[in-house]
Amino acid sequence: MIEYILCLALFCIGLYCVLRKRNIIKIVIGLGIIEYAINLLFVLTSYRMNSRAPVLDKGVVITNMVDPLPHALVLTNIVIGLAVTALIVAIAIRLYEKYGTFDITKIRKLRG
Amino acid sequence: MKNKQEPGMTLIVKTITRLTVGLILLYGIYIVLHGHISPGGGFAGGVIIALSFIHLMLAFGKDVALKKLSQPVASFFESIGALMFLSIALLGLFGGYFFFNFFVNKGEPFSLFSAGTIPLSNIAICFKVGAGLFAIFMALVLFKGTGKDK
């Protein structure tokens, strides 16, 4: 149970970072940390004690294997997370070009 | 930064890069082709191939890397990957449903040519991911280069 609680602590740090910080790059970092926490939770639920990785071996009959389904889901999620990070960074660079700052409150003031 | 007239980094970085880029590319291709036997697969191999080109671009400046793989070529490879993956999925309709593994003879396990459509799908995804990530990185770099006059 202690593993799940550490994973939740990681999620809370990411949430605090997203809600509290005013720098756009810090917000991107917070989103990345949340993504790590979710991936870790999925993999933690699939672990089985004294087991093997989900790759069959030659001549060995494996009876005790890790659950391979969350691995497939997380594998998809990691690449999507990279694409989303790249998109947010592109928007942030464009905002810096336009307003000259990364501070979100100043951007809001300039707009109004 | 002794040689400022040449684009890119110093001589040490360039020499090491010349040695290691080929190895990184080869390792990426190995991971893609053995994706159905050992851990790895299309995603990891594609990202490693993109990283080898990015390595080249960071060390030598953008002109050398663009000579090897320019932006239209990258877009072309990405579209080819997407179409290949979709066509493999559609070919499965002959067997009855989407993504059907239509080879009857699956080959013996643990050999390189086995597992029906999975290696083909791996290669398609490798093209798609590698070219797509390289296109993203190139867009960021080229924007930094041209946006200075603003």
Add this chain to the structure above:
Amino acid sequence: MVLGAIVAVEIEDLLSSVIAVGAVGLALSMGFLILKAPDLAIVQLVVEILCIIILIRATIKKDLSIIKNGRWFFNTFSTLLFIFCFLVFAYFALKELPSFGEPIMRVAKEYIRQGLSKTGATNIVSSIILDFRGYDTLGEATVLFTAVIGVLAIMRKVGRINEK
């Protein structure tokens, strides 16, 4: 890993913060390796390197004045409220999760039993993402394609001059 995350959030300099996030990602990769997921370890390691390169690209060469955090009262209160709500829901969710080390494996049992005979691939994860659950991968490819188009459209130079 949690310590690395705290350092990444609280440090003032942006470049140090990005490097701390890289440390968190590498620790996550090692954690995947310990939890018997070699595919995920490889992908996480490689993706982390690329993510750091992109983030450094965004932060470098800009005269960043250190932005002081806004310390007004409402923001702190709402942040604490959100974290408290999340913890309340997480407490109820933790009771429903399977205990550590004993997964449910209701669907995956069939995949493991029939994986070799139906697809011929010895890597079960590969056979799941490319054969049994091909729709997921197709959707993922669509998302990546959309992201590439979005970045290329945002970073485009032509047509932005009329806006100013």
